[in-house]
Amino acid sequence: MADLKTRIAKRCAKEFKDGYVANLGIGLPTMVSSFLPEGVHITIQSENGFTGLEGSVERGDENVEIINAGGGYVKASPRVNYFDSATSFGIIRGGHVDATVLGAMQVDEQGNLANWIIPGKMYAGMGGAMDLVVGAKEVIITMLHQQFNKKTGVSKPKILKECNLPVTALGVVDLIITEMCVIKVTDEGLLLTELHHDFTVEDVVAATEAHLTVSPDLKPYDISE
Amino acid sequence: MTMKIRTAQEAIAGLKDGMTIMVAGFLGTGSPEILMDAILEKGVKHLTVIGNDGGLPRGWYNEYDTPRGIGKLLDAGAVDHIIASHVGVNPLIGKGIIAGTMECTLVPQGSLAEKIRADNFGLGGVLTPTGVGTLAAEGKMQIEIDGKMYLLEKPLHADYSFCRASICDDFGNFLCNKATKNYNYLMAGAADHNIVATERLVKAGELDPDTFQHSGVLVDMIVEGEKPWQI
Numbered sequence: 001m002a003d004l005k006t007r008i009a010k011r012c013a014k015e016f017k018d019g020y021v022a023n024l025g026i027g028l029p030t031m032v033s034s035f036l037p038e039g040v041h042i043t044i045q046s047e048n049g050f051t052g053l054e055g056s057v058e059r060g061d062e063n064v065e066i067i068n069a070g071g072g073y074v075k076a077s078p079r080v081n082y083f084d085s086a087t088s089f090g091i092i093r094g095g096h097v098d099a100t101v102l103g104a105m106q107v108d109e110q111g112n113l114a115n116w117i118i119p120g121k122m123y124a125g126m127g128g129a130m131d132l133v134v135g136a137k138e139v140i141i142t143m144l145h146q147q148f149n150k151k152t153g154v155s156k157p158k159i160l161k162e163c164n165l166p167v168t169a170l171g172v173v174d175l176i177i178t179e180m181c182v183i184k185v186t187d188e189g190l191l192l193t194e195l196h197h198d199f200t201v202e203d204v205v206a207a208t209e210a211h212l213t214v215s216p217d218l219k220p221y222d223i224s225e
Numbered sequence: 226m227t228m229k230i231r232t233a234q235e236a237i238a239g240l241k242d243g244m245t246i247m248v249a250g251f252l253g254t255g256s257p258e259i260l261m262d263a264i265l266e267k268g269v270k271h272l273t274v275i276g277n278d279g280g281l282p283r284g285w286y287n288e289y290d291t292p293r294g295i296g297k298l299l300d301a302g303a304v305d306h307i308i309a310s311h312v313g314v315n316p317l318i319g320k321g322i323i324a325g326t327m328e329c330t331l332v333p334q335g336s337l338a339e340k341i342r343a344d345n346f347g348l349g350g351v352l353t354p355t356g357v358g359t360l361a362a363e364g365k366m367q368i369e370i371d372g373k374m375y376l377l378e379k380p381l382h383a384d385y386s387f388c389r390a391s392i393c394d395d396f397g398n399f400l401c402n403k404a405t406k407n408y409n410y411l412m413a414g415a416a417d418h419n420i421v422a423t424e425r426l427v428k429a430g431e432l433d434p435d436t437f438q439h440s441g442v443l444v445d446m447i448v449e450g451e452k453p454w455q456i
Binding site: 070093130134168170 | 251252253254278285311312313322333334335336338356357406454455
């Protein structure tokens, strides 16, 4: 599992261009910053109130005034700037964040995203997710291709014809990166653009409920250094 | 001129059961702990609390950690209704909802900040694209402007706002260090009574005025004695 998540994070890192401003969700998305290609430097926005997050901090070096949006102590870069929550979300909604990377419970053919609530089960709240996916120029979803149920041992597709959980936003997803493949959301639906060598197109189709168009230019899933 | 400096007990003397309060902070960072402690001491109940989240529950960073920020009020059972953007970190909220003892209104984080800012700065609300087509749009007016849909997010007002400054002068001009700013510059001014607890108190004129980022005219009372969080 850890290997698969690293694979996804490495592939996602290749989407970033030098100078990008990015907001990375907690968990897998946070790992992306460890795998940036050489020469690519990004500025990470932390929605609790700064630009210039530089990663986790060693125990003993924590500054109690610098946390990330998950409440963990983090390091700030020399170009850090701190601001209040209105400015933070102004930066997000105003289109000043180039890319946001988030996990998902469901994504569908229209690029609709569900990642904040399971009625009757999970009630965490949307936090900054609704603002981020509406405001960021590019919305990248990083996730395991299917939902594995530990109790039943059955995996269920997360890439669906239509989300059946309450959505976070409509038509916002640009790119889906899983351990199996890379899928682009286009006006004509979902386009399979890259395939990992451990899988066939048939494997991906079987693990996906949504209709997939295989790109005539299908490429290998590239995580080379 | 009336001096604004009070003890925590004096500052919350008018706080009563059932009132609506705002508490600044993000998972406890930037929350005024001495004011939370004073509320617990006074034993006020049935509060409606507006804040980013439920603060931190007992034992979050270390097993011996006390609850933090709004987490203290939740721990004491003083909250009937919480208006927040993320309540996943403090399990007392989920438990309260299931038990039927607590109401929770979720607001997207950027909209929550703007609703508070709107009240503070005299706006009838703000139009945001965030939440269109989602559960967050329920009961809200939708307005189309130049072909794009927006939600009308109305102002949020409180009886009391509780904020935390790193440095505050005796007029109430204040500064919050680093990532402790969050809601402090939005909430101070958005309530009938705006109270700032500060780590360091200085005399007006003692420091370069450019030090301060929030105006003292938005602050009604100042309480000294905030301590840095200990890891």
